[in-house]
Amino acid sequence: MLPTLNGRLQTRIFMLVVFGGLITLALTPILPGDPDYKTTYIILATVLVLGIVWELIYHGIQQFRWEKDWPTMFGLITALNEGALVWLLLDLELVPGIDGVPDFWAFLIDFSVIWFVVWIWTNGPMRVPFIRWRFFGGRII
Amino acid sequence: MIEPSAASVVPTTDPSTYLPAQAITGDLTDQMLETDFWTDDLVAAAGIPIVDVPFVTVGSGIGSFVTVDYLRIAGVPTSQIRVLGTLDKPWQTYEYLTRVSQVPRPERLRSDSASRPDNIWGFPSYGFAEGVRKFNLKVLWQLFSEPIFADYYTPKAGNVFEQLERESNRIGYDEMLVKGLVRIVRRRYGGGYFTILTPPEGASATKRVAFRSQYVHVAVGYPGxxxxxxxxxxxxxxxxxxxxxxxxxxxxxxxxxxxxxxxxxxxxxxxxxxxxxxxxxxxxxxxxxxxxxxxxxxxxYINGPNDGYGNEGDPRPGGGKPRMFMRRRGGDGWAYQGFNYPKSVWGGQLKAQVRKLEGEERAELYKRMGGTNxxxxxxxxxxxxxxxxxxxxxxxxxxxxxxxxxxxxxxxxxxxxxxxxxxxxxxxxxxxxxxADIAEHRLLKDLLEHGGVTRNPVGRLNVDRSFELIGTASGTGAMYASGSSTLGGYFPGVDTFLGLQVAAQEIQADLRKRGFGKRIGPVRSTLQWWKWLAGSAP
Structure with a gap:
């Protein structure tokens, strides 16, 4: 990825809304612990909101790279820090709108599947419908 | 004004139709050489046959190919495009240069995996295709972990040429190719351009043939x-x-x-x-x-962190060391960089940054990220x-x-x-x-002297963000350029595969605004990608 800050934010929002939204819709009924849609979508929104802050940090880190690129691998391993933070907040019951602590495996499965699909899509297929996307730092509009 | 959908027209070159006192050789006259704007009569009077076609690209190398590929995918039929140049195959010059500089077909180029001149989407990338086709986990791991734990994946030269050949057949490239040498493109009085082609000996009745077109694309490669x-x-x-x-x-x-x-x-x-x-x-x-x-x-001799001005101690404007955020790795004499530009010039921060810079500021950033590496x-x-x-x-x-x-x-x-x-x-x-300087190339020299072309801050062809050659507009016609002769413009990586595609994308979008070709939106893009995958004509 060769993102600009604007492109990062747009891509993040687009991916989580489209793929996050669809995957959560499909997975919620079959997740362990039987979570309701309200819970899973609030978690998705939490990932999105925190993600915007994370993108600012990643953009800062990127400035230390001569190439101003964001290696493919980084796009996958940032799931660790982001996922850990979201779970920490859930575990401490700091996420508004969710009562109690949701099932860990439900969170892990939903989060991992979304992340992996988004990562794959970002690193290839996205370029098929949006031919300008990769040349404009990941901007969609 | 040329009707873009009109079929090619070759006016008669029968000498009896012209003034008898005039020698009819079908060659350029002194008057033509001295005139910046040519009328139809001026060309016809010289006995040069005129071929009408809406779009010509001069060069016939990879620059021409990539641009034509985009236009074909945007729905332009082969009858509306002519590729003028001396090469039989678009990759001919490139293959010669890579081969003698020690990259024969089995060796790997210095080019990114997703930088595919035969595929405007860059998906699947060369690396992904190689990894999946041969189920080569080493290649897939390399793609995943580059450049942190592995060298950048780069494609084999031979594979690039084979894929170019496939795409060339798919888009009907040979139907559009007209062989010959182009040394002159002049603006036409009333709009559009005349491109003068000198066909190989015996290939035509006259020494020259004029292509009358609304649009011209110049991609002649390295001047020398x-x-x-x-x-x-x-x-x-x-x-x-x-x-x-x-x-x-x-x-x-x-x-x-x-x-x-x-x-x-x-x-x-x-x-x-x-x-x-x-x-x-x-x-x-x-x-x-x-x-x-x-x-x-x-x-x-590079011995550590560096930028285009050299080592930390080397002089640079404003003094000091390479900026905190612009430090390249180096050692043992070399400055290390994956590709010939910092990667983000092809789509990220540096691309966005240079797009906004003018004159001295632009030249300075070019210098800073440049340097041999x-x-x-x-x-x-x-x-x-x-x-x-x-x-x-x-x-x-x-x-x-x-x-x-x-x-x-x-x-x-x-x-x-x-x-x-x-x-x-x-x-x-x-x-x-x-x-060499761009003026070493005869066509570019002529464009500088008679075509209204100017030089950019680093001395090469001055193109706009849409890759239109600034100062060459002719009525509703437009002239574009891409490739190494345009280095120094609003987009830095021009002399690369991906750079040619960035240019082609801008040119296609600009032509579309002028009514030539269709928009490549998400639907067309996706359908066309499937056609590419299936190997069927666009």
């Missing part, structure tokens, strides 16, 4: 190669073209000789070509028993380390002051920090890769 002045002087004064060679000319005889006789070779330059030539010399030594001693001459590759590091340890690879820092023949050998007088030292060698391979 420049030798270092002292090398050129030595070659001409001593009539010796055997012992002093440029890496971009055929010089296989050097390697053949080195296999037979233990010799010393001076390699000059610190870029990708020097790396390639060193690999060839070292492969021959390590794998095939050559006894070559290599003296590697650096003009600028080469990728850090495990194999090369291993070979050089072994060479240094065993004493057959010696880097020297300095500038050559003079060169003298000494029997069959050459003495290079090199000015170093320790004074001038003589270095005797059997061969000198120049890998400095100096490029």
């Amino acid at each position: 190669l420049k030798f270092l002045p002292e090398l050129q002087r030595y070659r001409t004064e001593n009539n010796d073209y055997r012992h002093i060679v440029n890496a971009y000319e055929a010089h296989e005889h050097v390697y053949e000789r080195l296999m037979q006789v233990p010799s010393t070779v001076v390699v000059r330059g610190g870029g990708i070509v020097a790396s390639r030539v060193l690999q060839r010399l070292m492969d021959d030594r390590l794998l095939h028993g050559a006894q070559t001693n290599i003296v590697h001459l650096f003009r600028t 080469t990728p850090w590759r495990k194999l090369w590091q291993k070979q050089m380390n072994q060479g240094r340890r065993e004493g057959w690879y010696t880097p020297v820092v300095g500038a050559v002051e003079d060169m003298q023949p000494s029997g069959e050998r050459i003495v290079n007088h090199v000015r170093t920090a320790q004074g001038t030292v003589p270095i005797e060698a059997d061969f000198v391979i120049d890998c400095t890769g100096l490029e």
Whole structure:
């Protein structure tokens, strides 16, 4: 990825809304612990909101790279820090709108599947419908 | 005004239709050469047949190919496009240059995996396709972990050419190709352009053929190669073209000789070509028993963090060190960089940044991210380390002051920090890769003198963000340029595969606004991608 800050934010929002939204819709009924849609979508929104802050940090880190690129691998391993933070907040019951602590495996499965699909899509297929996307730092509009 | 959907028209060249007093040769007249805007009558009066076609691209190399590929995918039929040039295959010049500079078909280029001139989407990338087709986990791991735990994946030259051939057949490239030399493009009185083609002897009734088009695209590649002045002087004064060679000319005889006789070779330059030539010399030594001693001459020796101005201590505007956020890795003489630009010029931050810069500021950023560089590759590091340890690879820092023949050998007088030292060698391979001025190219010279073309802050063709040549508009017609002759514009990576595609995308979008071709939106793009995958015509 060769993102600009604007492109990062747009891509993040687009991916989580489209793929996050669809995957959560499909997975919620079959997740362990039987979570309701309200819970899973609030978690998705939490990932999105925190993600915007994370993108600012990643953009800062990127400035230390001569190439101003964001290696493919980084796009996958940032799931660790982001996922850990979201779970920490859930575990401490700091996420508004969710009562109690949701099932860990439900969170892990939903989060991992979304992340992996988004990562794959970002690193290839996205370029098929949006031919300008990769040349404009990941901007969609 | 040319009707874009009109079929090609070849007016009669029958001499009886013209004034009898005038010699009809179908050649350019003095009056034409002196006139910046040509009327239809002026061309017809010279007896030059006129072919009408809405779009011509001049060059017939990869620049022309990539642009035409985009237009075909945007729904432009082959009848509305003509490719004018001397090459049979778009990759011909490129293959020649890579082969002599030691990247034959089985070797890998210095090019990104997703930088595919045969596929405007860059998906699947070369690496992904190679990894999946052969189920090569090593390649897939490399793609995943580059550049942190692995060298950048780069495609094999042969694979690139094969895929280009496939795409060329798919889009009907040969139907659009008209062979010949183009030295003149002039604006047409009333709009559009005349492109004068000199077909091969016997291919046409007249010496020239004029293509009357609304749009012209110029992609003529490198204007030419420049030798270092002292090398050129030595070659001409001593009539010796055997012992002093440029890496971009055929010089296989050097390697053949080195296999037979233990010799010393001076390699000059610190870029990708020097790396390639060193690999060839070292492969021959390590794998095939050559006894070559290599003296590697650096003009600028990079010893640590650097930018386009050189090492931390080297002078730069405003003084100081490379900026905190613009520090490139370096060592052992080399500046290390994966590709020939920092990667983000092809789509990220640097691309966005340069797009907004003008004049001096733009030239300054070009300078800062420029400078000779080469990728850090495990194999090369291993070979050089072994060479240094065993004493057959010696880097020297300095500038050559003079060169003298000494029997069959050459003495290079090199000015170093320790004074001038003589270095005797059997061969000198120049890998400095100096490029000639754009005015060395006859077509570009003519455009500068008669076509309204101006120079950009680094002295090359001045193109706008849409790659339209600034100052060349002619009525509703437009002239575009892409490739190395446009270096220094609002987009830096022009002389690369991906750069040609970035340019083609902008050109296609601009042409679409003018009513030529369709928009490549998400639906068309996706449908066209499936056609690409299936190998069916666009």
